[in-house]
Amino acid sequence: MSLAAAIRATPGIPCRPWLRHVLSPEQWRALGAEPNLALLAMWGDSHAVHALLREPAGMLAVTVTVADGRYPALSPWRPGARLFERAIHDLWGHAATDATDERPWLDHGRWDVTAPLAARPPSRIGAAPPVTFLAADETLDQVPIGPFAGGIAEAGQFRLFTRGPEIVQMESRLGYLHKGIPALMRGKSPRAASRFAARLAGDASVAHSIAFARAAEAACDTPPPPRALALRAVMAELERIASHLADIDALAQAGGAPLAGTPCQRHREAILRAAQRGFSHRLMMDSVVPGGIATDLAADGEDALRIAIAALGHELPAIARLCEVLARRLDGVAVATPIAAAALATGGPAGRASGADSDLRRSPGYRPYQDLNVSPVREQAGDAAARLLVLLAELRDSARMVRTLLAELPDGEIIAALPQASGEGFGWAEGPRGDIWTWLRLDGGQIANVFLRDPGWLTLPLLEAAMAGTDLSDWAAGRASFGLSHAGMDL
């Protein structure tokens, strides 16, 4: 019996749909060293640190108690733990013993408090350490980028260490967009707090709203009505289509083949206008709420969506052919090996282009996707061209799913009232850029603690790894191919 199976057999704290197991520091460290366990998320609590792990047999939620402000690090074994450990220190004040990187991540020394989510946040005394980058080799040249880097882009700082035209190492510093969303959600009802989930990352507003709503519904043990589930899936696939079209366009611009991007821009706009007709908001913000959806699909919106999807479906083969030129230019650019992607447990199009078999829409019992036969799209090359091919294949599949969902919409209620319950729950959704996880604890119907895990946490380290050995002139295209949301990671 594996260690994970042994832990799963012990009693745990109900954290629907699973149990959360409290481990000793020795068990926690042993889990870190266990192969076949993917680390998906790590976050803090007042006096504990939680982690969500996945093994082939299922999910595992575990907790280690913080003693004297410290807990054992997982980063020596799991490279994906590094950013989580830095963020846990900045937000909750818990330090990871033996961590591979102890620099701050979200806290740039500009807040009045330190550890704002701690039980008693201490005031800041003295200046915060300056932002530092670790050069592997002092003879390398450095290219500083950001935090404002031009274009219409999110703020973030990158440092490229180069030798001649080749990027040897890339380092990132995000956290500039940190708005304190977990703190703002505390003490609010799930319905009031869902406005923040919808505004964590504007390009995955629906997906984050769904993951948050599902966590609240799990904690209250109240499933939403079938019509709400179907319409949520319609919105999620529309968001994926809009996001993939925007990402292909961005890749076409950065890759020097803008002709391939132009039809994407046009269809994206048509999809958003149809979404406005159907759900009264172009980005469908605040349409998904805990318990169901806020407003039903408008009568004329259904036709608008059908027309927009049909037009896209008609032109997708032409878009794919325009992308053949682009794909040749992206051949071998920013290669993320399947080994690196597996070590980080990166999902989403970036992970799937590097061989990862990860798509939460295919997770067992996820309605309505279980009846939709989501196509498993995978590539093995791990370069920007492979990521482009994954995006194109998923566009086709999402358009098919919207057509099927609209043809078979169940009738009935669109929202179920959530009781003022206490409890814990997990929720998840497959966002346009990858797997999204939400954990929350309710206390008398109010949020006591919450963590929203954007896919960026595991995509950024893969992007950094892929940039090593890439030509400096391919930096923009390589980065665009990963489609990273800084706001989603910055909380």
Place this chain on the structure above:
Amino acid sequence: MSDRVLSPWHSAWRHLRDRPAAGPIPPVDEAGIRDLAARLDAAGIRRLGRGLALHALDPGSCGGCELELRAIRDVAYDLARFGLRFVDSPRQADVLLVTGPVTRTLQPALQRAWEAAPDPRFVVAIGDCAIDGGVFKGSYAVAGGVDTTLPVDLVIRGCPPTPGEVLEGLLMLLEANAARPG
């Protein structure tokens, strides 16, 4: 639905022939233009040329407003037909388009970007968060709206504002600028 595959060249040619994407020019509020022109005069801002260079700054947005800014730049709204264009540096900019609340961490960088923009310069606060911090106001990590850091000339409401609303605001700025004695 037809299974006929369009050739890329046919598809590209169709985009040129039909010009279907760029929508009609939104109506612009005359009273708003006069009001804005008066405020620009009162602020002593010299008149700029007929075309304006726009520079986007994100001091804390969720990314939603950026999606709509990209939409006005792209084929569907085609900003360039009005003489408006995006530039990559504040040094080349006439107008700073600021999205999102101002996080405490980005407050100094926003100030520096504004200082780098040559005078005269317009500041447009785009979206509800840029106006007063929106849903994020009161957070330990958020200073508030753009006016906590920069003088704001024009606000465009919405969460996010639609591309039509952003375009209407920018056209108002263009008209107000042109309407003033120069």
